[in-house]
Amino acid sequence: MSQTPISTRIDFNKPGIQWGTLNIPFSYNLSGWAQLQIPISTMARGEGPTVLLMAGNHGDEYPGQIAIMKLMKSLNLEEISGRIIFIPAINMPAAKAATRLSPLDGKNLNRSFPGNAEGTVTDIMAHYLTHEIFPNVDVVIDLHTGGRGVYFYPCAHMHLVENREQLRRMAAATEAYNTDFSFLYADIAGKGLLPVEAENMGKTVVTTEMGGGEVTNAAVHRLCQSGLQNVLIHLKVLAGQETSRVDLGLPPTRWIQALDAEDYIFSPESGIFESFVDVGADVSGDQPLGALHFLERPDREPTIIHAPSKGIAIAHRGPTLTSQGDILFCLAHDVDADVLKTFS
Structure with missing residues (x-):
């Protein structure tokens, strides 16, 4: 050392x-x-x-x-x-x-x-x-x-x-x-x-x-x-x-x-991101979380980002301008009661 x-x-x-x-x-x-x-x-x-x-x-x-x-x-x-x-x-x-x-x-x-x-x-x-x-x-x-x-x-x-x-x-x-x-x-x-x-x-x-x-x-x-x-x-x-x-x-x-990779939702392409859900909100499986819009193709329909499962939107993209691969949402889930028992 x-x-x-x-x-x-x-x-x-x-x-x-x-x-x-x-x-x-x-x-x-x-x-x-x-x-x-x-x-x-x-x-x-x-x-x-x-x-x-x-x-x-x-x-x-x-x-x-x-x-x-x-x-x-x-x-x-x-x-x-x-x-x-x-x-x-x-x-x-x-x-x-x-x-x-x-x-x-x-x-x-x-x-x-x-x-x-x-x-x-x-x-x-x-x-x-x-x-x-x-x-x-x-x-x-x-x-x-x-x-x-x-x-x-x-x-x-x-x-x-x-x-x-x-x-x-x-x-x-x-x-x-x-x-x-x-x-x-x-x-x-x-x-x-x-x-x-x-x-x-x-x-x-x-x-x-x-x-x-x-x-x-x-x-x-x-x-x-x-x-x-x-x-x-x-x-x-x-x-x-x-x-x-x-x-x-x-x-x-x-x-x-x-704790799973699927809980972290990344942008599939570049655009400007519109969030439909505020952080802290409970969401259902397949619920639309937001939309990617395309400045250079205003005629194109936005790409809708869906929740892969039910959970809590603990975090979402900050800036509106978004690049492919940027984090869009982190979707959390309630901790199992058996896990909570280990905390006490």
Whole structure:
């Protein structure tokens, strides 16, 4: 294993509050000695879990970045039992460019694990998280939205993992986000995923999909921020009284899953997409979900996209302009009662 080239003045074993940067040597401007700096902060006091809290894995996903920046400035050290590591924009180049992929190397950080200390800046960051951060934390919280490409019904989500105790911890923390849906999802876009790397180390992993698109309404911001704080209280790293959905006058979270390839519906051709169904809606088998229209052939009848089965429209295409192969809908299904029993 190569040694990381990342340097920092943060001492992860030191109590108190620290502000600093993760520094990656990278000559991308006029100076041969330039570095890419990723802001990081830690708060540590007494005994308790160590929680890694990050967003901006994909740069164009901003609600989590805002939630972390607000939280790290608002907390008092006396509220902490354990340690929180805050990285509001883990993929800083992409966050500043409003892109999913890093503009420095064209790579997807979320698909770059376990990383490479001798690779590009994205590889180096993935390697640093894998070898320097993940082994020293108990919980990994990675906040996402659908970015500009996909709009999700705001939800917390997770993978199914084989270890029962780890599964129970993850399910309880996912529910603590207090979203209407708790979503089990599958990896359909290749390997190298950040949550999987942390899960394979036995960590409690919590992720979200807080909407998507260029516009984030106030309700999504509030949910992203309040849910995050409630999860930290649930984990007992932050003082306070955990709030349940019952306390909020809401029904229990609805556990749904999209674990089969058929649950992910892709565009068969290019066009402009009209959705017939809002996210969060129940749909029946063969129900029309939307239509592809063709600017260059306005005389042509649109292609109608049908649901392959009944389910819940948890996400759909974000931009109207659509290319062949773009995701149009993710269709989820209620989790079987026997599976739910494994969560408790």
